[in-house]
Amino acid sequence: MNGPMQGPTQDLEPGPQARPPDRTAPRRLAVFGAGYVGLVTAACLAWLGHELVCVDSQPERVRQLRRGGLPFHEPMLGELVQEQMRAGRLRFSSSAEEAVAHGELLFIAVGTPTAADGAAELAQVMQVADAIGRHMPGPRQVVMKSTVPVGTGERVRQRIREQLALRGVSWPLGIASNPEFLREGLAVQDFLRPERVVAGSDDAGLLEALRALHAPLLSDRRPFLAMDLRSAELCKYAANVMLAARLSLMNELALLAEGLGADIEQVREGLGRDPRIGAQFLRAGCGFGGSCLPKDLRALRHSAAALGQATPMLDAIAASNERMVGLLETRVCEALGELLDGRRIAVWGLAFKPHTDDVRESPALALVRALLARGAQVQAYDPMAGPAAREALGELPGLHLAGSALEALQQADVLVLVTDWPQFAELPAEALRDRLRGTLVLDGRNALDGARLAAVGLQHRGIGRATAQALPPVQAWPLTQDRSTPLGTAWPHRPGHAGAAWLAS
Ligand SMILES: NC(=O)c1ccc[n+]([C@@H]2O[C@H](COP(=O)([O-])OP(=O)(O)OC[C@H]3O[C@@H](n4cnc5c(N)ncnc54)[C@H](O)[C@@H]3O)[C@@H](O)[C@H]2O)c1
Incomplete structure (x- = not known):
């Protein structure tokens, strides 16, 4: 993939013909979690020229990655990972200490599955926060890529500071939310050609560092959207429940179409060409699943319930999807x-x-x-x-x-x-x-x-x-x-x- 340098605004097309962008400012980065989001993030940031350590708590996963295998199927990712390992820009580790020592910016991309009460389970995130606090050798910036409830960034900051306090040190610590919008099956493409990059922080230096990291991927059509920490956290949930709402509404219209003798596929054409509506996520079907939409819908409803706020729309999406499944x-x-x-x-x-x-x-x-x-x-x-x-x-x-x-x-x-x-x-x-x-x-x-x-x-x-x-x-x-x-x-x-x-x- 090495070759002539590209301008920063050119669309990047990963693949054998692709060329990485200008690698002027390589940084030392670490990613926690070698799942769909973590592995894609690590491989793509390495492709952009940075030096990555990707750490995972499953030793077998780390061994498999070191051998050149992938723990799951994702188009283009295997080649990209192997190429970046060969280039010496990406390595895998089981040691959180090694990752924290290496990375100036530490990306958290571990799982946030549903807890028994419907909330997002933050145990993996907090384990990483504790490890960062235990091992930080100096100032660090922490970037949350996992989908986490609003307020988690502040909890992570607090948790790391508690560990630093136990060690009797207080290094400067930046916290940002940089939610990931990639789609499985298109993850590498989505990372390298984002529709937008969302980043939220109260630390202007960290926001600028994130903008600079993503600069080769940005253009007028692919903006970097800097905002506050909590808004960035909510942005990810808002995106997923909006998509879930579109699907559920189409499913309901589909059942109505059956009763009325209409055809939802023709209706979809008529709807999707309206620019106010757009064509994506309008396919009726037997319910949505996956690791994100159902889980994030539950987590947002749980956050609302904890505030004592009713969510009739979100409740209806959940009930509608259950019926469709x-x-x-x-x-x-x-x-x-x-x-x-x-x-x-x-x-x-x-x-x-x-x-x-x-x-x-x-x-x-x-x-x-x-x-x-x-x-x-x-x-x-x-x-x-x-x-x-x-x-x-x-x-x-x-x-x-x-x-x-x-x-x-x-x-x-x-x-x-x-x-x-x-x-x-x-x-x-x-x-x-x-x-x-x-x-x-x-x-x-x-x-x-x-x-x-x-x-x-x-x-x-x-x-x-x-x-x-x-x-x-x-x-x-x-x-x-x-x-x-x-x-x-x-x-x-x-x-x-x-x-x-x-x-x-
Ligand atoms: N999968 C997607 O399409 C997608 C898209 C956008 C956002 N997200 C969000 O990104 C986050 C990660 O999702 P995923 O699908 O990549 O999860 P995943 O389950 O595929 O991967 C998580 C990885 O983290 C590792 N891990 C757990 N605890 C760890 C620790 N303490 N230290 C190091 N590694 C640890 C696990 O072993 C696993 O390999 C979730 O919050 C998810 O909601 C996922």
Whole structure:
């Protein structure tokens, strides 16, 4: 990637042809957390010419990264990490002390999962704060990239100062919030081509340091937005609940469209071309999941409740999404009955969205669990998230993780698409028809071409599609007919019996 220098306002396109920008002022930086956000931050800042130590509390993760492996799938990230390690600008460590000694700026990018009461769990953040306070060898600036409740920056400052006080020192300490807006699956691109960079602090020097770090990525269209600490913290939550609200409103409109005989995909076109509305995050579907939107929605509602403030909008988003995540199960039951013993359901997609192997709060996992609980045999496939789903679900009787999308269809009564990997839409309709024993295709993301499926005799039911109204009654393979497995042995009536071995194989 080394090559001629670029002007600071040019769009950066990471990849083999990309060239890093002017590396005039390399700085020593450390990142806590080698997850989606931390690893991307560390690799991209190294690419910008800085010297990075990335520290993680999981020793196995650190060993894997040192060997050149990635702990999760993220396009372009593996190459970038390896290249920056080879260039000597990025190294991984298990030692917080080493990271604090190295970095003038310390980025915190550890997890903030949901606590039992719905709040953001800050244990990982506070562990890092304590470690910084214990090991600071002099003045340091701390930058929060994790999504944290408003006021956390001040708590982190307090926590570090307490540790410094125990050591009898009081080094200057800057605190900033620099929330991350990257999308998994596009994380490297999003980091290097941010729509905006938000930074909040009461420390003008730290804000200037952050602006300078991001300068090669900024332009008139990609501004650096400096604000106060609390506003920056709220900005991240505001962005995520705004996106969740758009999705939930579209989902509600989609169900309304079904009742009214309209088609949400056509409505979406008409909406999205209005510049006041914009086209993104308008796809109706079977609910949102992932590691951010549901968690951040819960955390913001919890913050509001702690203030005694009502949040009718946020509450409605949560309730609406819960309904949508349960919709496909309802539709399977409408077609096959409440008890699914002996039924085979093909599930396409396990990740919470395509181009990632992240299954955190994936609507697909919720569906798989619900179908298994009703006695169904589930044949699921995801191009990438199979291992992550296996780890999250465990060895559940009745669940078979198929090796291909077509294998998952074998003799299934219904196909349910939950994650819209583009390759699903590319499979020939005949291949679906020939493997399914039923005719119903429930398309939770409006990803498949209903007309092509109808042309071979399959019934496509999307979310909010007008065509759902025109469909004849659902045809499902009657339970009394052929229930042989692809291997020819009798299908077990309940999971866990003899024939279930095929599913587990
Ligand atoms: N994943 C996303 O798309 C995304 C996008 C924007 C913001 N965020 C936010 O960024 C934060 C991190 O998210 P993520 O998805 O990268 O999480 P992650 O779970 O993928 O990674 C967190 C990492 O931190 C490590 N860690 C935990 N405690 C540590 C400690 N004391 N010292 C060093 N490392 C430690 C963990 O081992 C793990 O590798 C969260 O607050 C999340 O809400 C995530």
